[in-house]
Amino acid sequence: MSSDTLPVTEPDAGKPDKKAKEKIDWIAEIRGLALMLLAVLAFHSFIAKPFYIPSESMMPNLLVGDRLVVTKYPYGYNWTSLSFHPLARDDWRLLPGTPQYGDIVIPVPPHEDVDYIKRVVALPGDRIAVRNGQIVLNGKPVPQRVEPAIEIPVDLNSPCDEFSYPGMRVTRGDGSLVCRMPVYRETLPNGATYLVIDHLTQPLDDFAEIVVPDDAVFVMGDNRDHSADSRAPTWEKGLGGPIPLANIGGRAEFITFSLDGSTNINPISWFTSLRGGRAFTTLRPAIAADNPAPAER
Numbered sequence: 001m002s003s004d005t006l007p008v009t010e011p012d013a014g015k016p017d018k019k020a021k022e023k024i025d026w027i028a029e030i031r032g033l034a035l036m037l038l039a040v041l042a043f044h045s046f047i048a049k050p051f052y053i054p055s056e057s058m059m060p061n062l063l064v065g066d067r068l069v070v071t072k073y074p075y076g077y078n079w080t081s082l083s084f085h086p087l088a089r090d091d092w093r094l095l096p097g098t099p100q101y102g103d104i105v106i107p108v109p110p111h112e113d114v115d116y117i118k119r120v121v122a123l124p125g126d127r128i129a130v131r132n133g134q135i136v137l138n139g140k141p142v143p144q145r146v147e148p149a150i151e152i153p154v155d156l157n158s159p160c161d162e163f164s165y166p167g168m169r170v171t172r173g174d175g176s177l178v179c180r181m182p183v184y185r186e187t188l189p190n191g192a193t194y195l196v197i198d199h200l201t202q203p204l205d206d207f208a209e210i211v212v213p214d215d216a217v218f219v220m221g222d223n224r225d226h227s228a229d230s231r232a233p234t235w236e237k238g239l240g241g242p243i244p245l246a247n248i249g250g251r252a253e254f255i256t257f258s259l260d261g262s263t264n265i266n267p268i269s270w271f272t273s274l275r276g277g278r279a280f281t282t283l284r285p286a287i288a289a290d291n292p293a294p295a296e297r
Contacts (some may be wrong), residue, residue, distance in 0.1 A: 044083040046072055051106070051252065052118070056158075057221035057228070058104070058117060059185060060150050060195055061283070065157035065259040065275070068283065070106055070250040075099060080108045080249035091215070091246040098124065098245065099217055102192025102285035104252040107219055111201045117252060118219035118229050120186065122212050122242075129209035130231060133198045133224060133225040136209070137189065144184040149197060151178040153275075153284070156261025164226065192285035200225040207231045216242035252283040 012189030043049075053066040062068075072081050076095035079086055099105055099120045107116050115267070122128040127138050135142040153176065154160050160169040168179050187193040198205075202225055212218050219239065221227025232238020258278040263269050 001028070012082050016158070041083045044072075045081050046077065048072060048253075049083070051115070053117065056226050057223050057225075058119070059158075059197060059223040060152060060181060061222050062104075062117070062255075063152065063158055063258060063275075063278075065261055066255050066278065067257050067259075069253045070253045071253050072250045074103075074251045075105075075245065075248055078246045078248075080106070080247055085113050086218070091244065093246055096245065096283040099248065099251070100192070101188035101190045102194060104283050104285075105211075105217075105219065106249040106252070107239060108247045108249060109234065109239050109243075110247065115249060116239065118221055118227070118239075119194070120217050121220050122218035124212055124214045124216060124245075126212045126218070127209055128207075128212060128218050130205065130207035133205040134199075135186070135220075142189075143187045144196070145187075147183045147185050149180050149228075150195065151180050152258075153178055155160070155275075157259065168199075187288050188285075191288040193288045194222065194285045195223055196222045204231045210241070212242045213244075216244050217248070218242045254283055255279060255281045 008071055021074045048069050048071045051068050051070045053064055053068070056064055073095075075097040076093050078087055078091075078093045084222040101120060101123065104117060105120055107118055108114065109116060111205050121135055121142075122137060129136040131141075134144055134260040140181060151172075152158055152160070154169060157180060161178075162169065164177055165181065169177060169180055173175055180195050181247045183195045183197055183200055186196050204227075206223070218230045218241075220229045220231065228236060230239045230241055232240070255278050258275040259273045260275050261273070263273040
């Protein structure tokens with residue numbers, strides 16, 4: 001053997017060829033993805049799902065850009081509980097329950113497949129009317145007390161435009177812009193209490209008395225002059241009266257985070273667009289410690 005000739009090394013028969021590629025079990029991979037998808041859909045359908053606020057109908061308690069958690073189980077299950085609403089609608093309910101006064105719920109209107117978010121103000125069997133913007137429940141006006149004006153910071157998601165909120169956009173002493181809104185504290189018969197906005201005179205301020213059916217509830221938005229709810233006909237994008245319990249898809253529980261509308265592709269904006277002080281705010285109404293005084297309007 002010459003000095004410049006290298007010995008040839010035979011491959012080790014006991015070791016796998018490094019060039020051999022592992023064979024992927026595509027069936028197992030697809031099965032794993034399918035199971036994960038089913039788990040997510042089951043959680044969304046039976047436990048809870050995320051929800052975002054696209055309109056101002058629930059101001060001042062919910063703002064455009066709020067993200068929140070909606071639980072599916074408080075009132076049982078129905079066709080609206082499913083992550084993807086079926087084309088065929090029915091009035092079946094499993095483990096049925098009834099909302100309480102003041103609950104914020106997710107009704108699906110009878111004429112379209114879209115989730116609304118409103119507050120329950122009348123229960124099955126109640127008589128309800130609205131007079132001059134004030135709820136009259138079973139013949140008694142629901143108390144409304146004047147509260148100090150609330151100030152909501154002006155941003156891209158809450159612009160406080162002059163057409164909708166005339167004279168409410170003001171500049172504070174520190175130079176910041178806010179929407180200064182007059183509010184009332186409304187208190188329902190079970191003591192559930194919350195703030196509402198009612199600053200205009202408009203047709204929905206008056207609603208003739210009706211009796212809520214035994215399988216339905218009457219719902220309204222907290223921003224009374226800017227809410228298509230049970231008072232409004234379906235051709236005005238309203239709910240057209242009481243909403244069947246079989247059309248309620250869950251109860252709003254708490255805000256997870258809130259965005260001011262300035263989020264863009266810049267990762268820094270993902271943090272700077274967060275509104276402070278809204279994360280983990282409960283959406284369950286406070287309960288008044290004592291019986292409210294007569295209505296003040």
